[in-house]
């Protein structure tokens with residue numbers, strides 16, 4: 001069992017990363033071979049629309065022909081059984097860097113002949129999204145939109161599941177920042193009550209127990 005974990009947050013030790021590291025522990029606990037990638041460490045762009053993946057007569061479909069530091073990661077994603085991705089929500093969507101990854105992994109799989117997938121394998125995709133909004137606002141604000149955002153991953157032929165992590169602690173000490181719309185007390189309470197449950201869930205998802 002191969003699991004590849006992709007961190008779409010620029011912060012390597014904060015909410016998204018902590019969730020993903022727990023998923024990593026879960027996957028390792030059941031003997032999966034796990035690779036963890038920080039997307040922000042790589043120099044790459046989104047789809048360049050070179051359309052090399054759509055040329056007639058190419059040796060291989062479902063391959064991104066653009067070469068940069070993401071290229072080997074894309075190959076390893078397609079060789080995995082499970083892809084676990086994580087991103088903070090920035091302006092109602094995952095980060096721009098994460099979007100670039102999505103374009104590069106999915107577009108080569110999409111057939112412009114009949115909109116089926118060129119991909120012959122199956123990769124299950126689990127998505128962790130961390131955000132400021134509380135659970136009570138998630139469905140109304142983001143539910144349908146984010147479901148649609150992650151639809152393209154269906155071209156990897158597996159399941160696509162979204163696990164939101166709400167109301168995260170954005171900074172350690174709110175008193176040092178102009179962040180008057182947040183209550184530090186509330187954020188810290190969520191951190192001590194709900195966040196450990198989100199970590200536990202991430203472990204279980206990584207272990208394939210949820």
Ligand SMILES: Cc1cc2nc3c(=O)[nH]c(=O)nc-3n(C[C@H](O)[C@H](O)[C@H](O)COP(=O)(O)O)c2cc1C
Pocket residue numbers: 009010011014015016017087088089090091092093130131132133168169170
């Ligand atoms: C540029 C930027 C935009 C953000 N936009 C949103 C947003 O639209 N909705 C939201 O709920 N949180 C938003 N946030 C908060 C982050 O999603 C939240 O703090 C997240 O847990 C950070 O993840 P990290 O700790 O892995 O960096 C934003 C944060 C930043 C830096």
